[in-house]
Amino acid sequence: MDRSEGGKTLRRGIRRPAARRLVQLYAALLHNAYIKGFIDGKIYEGKAKYLCAPGLNCYSCPGAVRSCPLGALQNALSSAGHRAGWYVLGMILLFGVVLGRTICGWLCPLGLIQELLHKIPVPKIRKSRVTRALSWLKYVFLAVFVLAIPLYYGLAKGLPLPGFCKYICPAGTLEGAVGHLANPANASMYEMLGLFFTRKWIILVVIALVCIFCYRSFCRFICPLGAVYGLFSRFSLIGVKVDADRCNGCGSCVRHCSMDVRLVGDHECIHCAKCMEDCPQGAISLKVGKITLKGPEAGKVPVRRNRPGRILWGIALAVLCFALVWFNFLDPSVKGTGQDTPAVQVNETWASEAPVGYETGEQLADFTLACYDGSVFRLADTRGKVTVINRWATWCAPCIEELPYFNGLYKAHEGDIAMLVLHPNLTVTDPESFLADFGLAMPCATDAEGEPVKEIVGGTTTLPQTIVLNRRGEVVYNSVKSVTPEVLEALYQEAANQ
Amino acid sequence: MKPEMKDTNRNKVLLILQTVCCVLLAAVLAAGSVCIYLEGSAKKSENPLESIYTAENAGGALAAAAPFFLAALCLLIVCLVLGVKDPKAEKPEAVNGPVKPKPALKHSGLIRTAVAAAAALLIIAGILNGSAWDMLVKAITICTECIGLG
Numbered sequence: 047m048d049r050s051e052g053g054k055t056l057r058r059g060i061r062r063p064a065a066r067r068l069v070q071l072y073a074a075l076l077h078n079a080y081i082k083g084f085i086d087g088k089i090y091e092g093k094a095k096y097l098c099a100p101g102l103n104c105y106s107c108p109g110a111v112r113s114c115p116l117g118a119l120q121n122a123l124s125s126a127g128h129r130a131g132w133y134v135l136g137m138i139l140l141f142g143v144v145l146g147r148t149i150c151g152w153l154c155p156l157g158l159i160q161e162l163l164h165k166i167p168v169p170k171i172r173k174s175r176v177t178r179a180l181s182w183l184k185y186v187f188l189a190v191f192v193l194a195i196p197l198y199y200g201l202a203k204g205l206p207l208p209g210f211c212k213y214i215c216p217a218g219t220l221e222g223a224v225g226h227l228a229n230p231a232n233a234s235m236y237e238m239l240g241l242f243f244t245r246k247w248i249i250l251v252v253i254a255l256v257c258i259f260c261y262r263s264f265c266r267f268i269c270p271l272g273a274v275y276g277l278f279s280r281f282s283l284i285g286v287k288v289d290a291d292r293c294n295g296c297g298s299c300v301r302h303c304s305m306d307v308r309l310v311g312d313h314e315c316i317h318c319a320k321c322m323e324d325c326p327q328g329a330i331s332l333k334v335g336k337i338t339l340k341g342p343e344a345g346k347v348p349v350r351r352n353r354p355g356r357i358l359w360g361i362a363l364a365v366l367c368f369a370l371v372w373f374n375f376l377d378p379s380v381k382g383t384g385q386d387t388p389a390v391q392v393n394e395t396w397a398s399e400a401p402v403g404y405e406t407g408e409q410l411a412d413f414t415l416a417c418y419d420g421s422v423f424r425l426a427d428t429r430g431k432v433t434v435i436n437r438w439a440t441w442c443a444p445c446i447e448e449l450p451y452f453n454g455l456y457k458a459h460e461g462d463i464a465m466l467v468l469h470p471n472l473t474v475t476d477p478e479s480f481l482a483d484f485g486l487a488m489p490c491a492t493d494a495e496g497e498p499v500k501e502i503v504g505g506t507t508t509l510p511q512t513i514v515l516n517r518r519g520e521v522v523y524n525s526v527k528s529v530t531p532e533v534l535e536a537l538y539q540e541a542a543n544q
Numbered sequence: 545m546k547p548e549m550k551d552t553n554r555n556k557v558l559l560i561l562q563t564v565c566c567v568l569l570a571a572v573l574a575a576g577s578v579c580i581y582l583e584g585s586a587k588k589s590e591n592p593l594e595s596i597y598t599a600e601n602a603g604g605a606l607a608a609a610a611p612f613f614l615a616a617l618c619l620l621i622v623c624l625v626l627g628v629k630d631p632k633a634e635k636p637e638a639v640n641g642p643v644k645p646k647p648a649l650k651h652s653g654l655i656r657t658a659v660a661a662a663a664a665l666l667i668i669a670g671i672l673n674g675s676a677w678d679m680l681v682k683a684i685t686i687c688t689e690c691i692g693l694g
Contacts, residue, residue, distance in 0.1 A: 089684065089686060090684070091684040092684075093680065095679075095680050095683040095684055096676055096679070096680050098679075104691060105682075105683040106686045106687070106690065106691045113679055113680070113682075113683040114683075117682070117683075117690065118679045118682065118683070121678070121679070121682045122675060122678065122679070125678065129673060129674060129675055129678060130673065130675065131670065131675045131678070131679075132666045132667070132669040132670035132673060132675055133666070133667055133669075133670020133671060133673075133675040133676040133678075133679060134670070134675065134679055135666050135670075136662075136663045136664065136665070136666030136667035136668075136669070136670055137663075137667065139659055139660075139662060139663035139666060140660065140663035140664070140667070142659075143656055143659040143660050143663060144660070166562065166566065166616075166620055167558070167559060167562055167620070167623040167624075167628050167629045167630065168559055168562050168563045168566060168630065169559050169560075169563060169630045169632070169633075170630045170632070170633035172632065172633065172635070172637065173637060208687075208690055211690040211691070212689055212690060212692075215692075218690060218691040218692055219691065219692040222686070222690070222691030222692070222693075223691045223692045223693050226686075226691075226693070227602070227693075230599075233599050235688075235693060236595060236597045236598050236599055236602065237595045237597075238688055238693050238694040239595075239596060239597035239693060239694055240581065240584075240585075240596045240597070240694050241581060241585075242689070242692060242693075242694045243577075243597065243692050243693060243694055244577045244578060244580075244581040245692075246692030247573075247574070247577045247692070248574045248577065248578075251570045251573050251574050252570070252574070254570070255566060255567065255570040258566055259563075278659075280646075280649045280652070281649055281652040281655045281656050281659075282656075283656060288645035290644075290645050290647065290648075293644065293645055294642075295642030295643050295644040296642070296643070297642065297643035298636070299643070300637070300643050301636035301637045301638070302634075302636050302637075308643075309643065309645060309646060310645065311645070312646075439685065441678075441681070441682055441685075441687070442685075442687050442689070443687070443689055444687075444688065444689045444694075470685070506686070507684060507685045507686045508685075508686040508688055509685060509686070509687065509688070510688075526688070527688070527693075527694060528688075528694060530592065532592040533592045533593060536591075536592050536593055537593070540593075
């Protein structure tokens with residue numbers, strides 16, 4: 047029997063996957079039940095994302111149907127000046143007290159990926175004093191990237207900056223970035239890649255490589271979510287428990303464990319329950335309170351087993367099937383796309399024969415929006431000028447960083463340029479008061495109910511988006527990526543000279 | 545040479561080959577992205593509207609890594625079939641002295657209940673103050689910077 051897996055050997059040496067592996071696969075599929083997202087290249091936009099996933103699973107993954115607790119925590123901290131993020135804190139506390147680091151061992155999709163990578167046969171780096179010392183690093187990552195950076199930038203600079211997501215998170219790069227880039231429907235996303243992506247890609251490759259040699263190295267040395275859940279280890283409801291009366295202190299459990307544990311069930315223990323098979327005394331079991339979920343192997347100590355039976359697996363399978371059908375086909379909270387767009391009514395000196403659409407060369411359908419300064423922005427009235435539309439959000443750091451560039455462009459070409467800075471109608475904070483701090487000269491508005499302008503400009507859930515129209519209202523540029531002053535000026539010149 | 549010795553040598557060679565393949569694969573993937581960035585940056589400095597990455601150059605970088613990936617995959621299959629693994633990996637760690645479990649936390653049930661109650665209160669407070677809505681809004685919108693796109 048493969049000790050590291052705990053799976054039983056069937057005929058011809060084929061191993062049956064261990065229950066834990068099946069649970070991990072099940073959880074990964076349940077975390078990412080929106081299969082349609084992988085096909086369409088879009089993310090799930092339904093209300094199921096009101097709930098956090100227990101494990102580390104990027105909510106920008108095309109398949110994700112739950113929010114990432116770590117990403118949500120960072121965003122809550124970065125907007126702490128406006129509103130306290132009690133909800134995320136409550137969710138994390140609840141997961142911690144009920145499951146603790148059992149999440150890492152049984153439910154985390156990234157944990158599963160790391161374990162599969164570690165299956166690749168190469169000489170392995172075993173745990174040692176060095177790895178034990180390195181295991182404290184994750185608390186540094188937690189303090190600096192998850193707590194300090196978002197709080198500092200949020201409170202001092204008004205910038206929502208999720209430090210861990212931005213600089214390190216391999217789940218974001220793998221599930222979010224690579225998940226989107228792999229889909230041909232998102233080919234335009236390549237335009238926004240640069241130094242930032244290069245850096246995160248290299249981090250992902252390095253972490254994946256290290257995971258091949260060193261068991262769950264991301265969990266052990268980096269993962270701030272594991273660090274948080276580790277704080278609940280001593281009193282979480284579900285977890286590996288040692289029967290002190292049976293334990294003779296031989297240390298077999300700790301010696302065989304691949305994590306940097308000093309004691310079974312400590313803050314480094316992921317409650318995978320592999321140590322149960324190594325305990326000669328049968329003193330270790332996986333429990334929910336006082337109920338035993340997984341007991342010692344038969345033949346050692348006669349403890350009554352309470353393993354998830356076929357009925358439980360049947361229910362779990364039914365839940366998974368329901369989730370797949372619900373999230374992909376039935377969920378009414380997922381918005382539909384492809385609304386009919388009205389034709390442009392105004393055709394004066396700057397008439398255009400271009401078809402209505404949002405691709406380059408097409409003309410945008412007309413729309414009217416009331417702006418915060420009391421003016422009304424009507425697209426048809428901008429004919430004869432270069433028109434720039436920028437979609438941004440208060441929670442999007444790159445959007446906020448580039449707002450002054452648009453302001454500069456507007457001031458430089460005032461009279462020959464029409465500009466609209468458009469916020470989605472889902473607001474975290476009041477954009478009007480937020481914008482007052484910037485002293486912006488151009489009109490700013492929030493998209494109307496149902497986000498009709500987002501549909502007209504071919505907007506997605508990705509921000510920031512910039513659309514530049516020539517004097518005839520034809521699209522010269524429509525892209526989801528950050529821009530620089532140089533790019534904006536070049537786009538203006540291109541549109542003005544067409 | 546004894547058959548066990550032969551097997552041991554074969555296993556060592558396979559493990560080393562697999563290591564080399566994995567390291568080279570990672571190096572080629574990382575170097576590919578750096579090359580694309582450097583070449584793309586030079587083009588972008590001449591024309592700000594030029595893209596650094598394109599589907600074509602990213603595909604080219606992946607194609608360059610494909611031979612190493614395939615080699616690693618073939619070796620993985622060979623190793624799995626032959627049952628090759630690092631023999632030291634499962635060697636138990638030396639532990640000084642007896643390892644006795646810590647006594648159960650006193651009033652752990654009480655602590656658990658208190659924390660669970662606090663969690664429930666925080667969730668309710670979060671729903672009332674709108675932070676649940678904030679979380680949803682963020683989760684249904686892709687922040688390109690957060691996932692490493694740029």
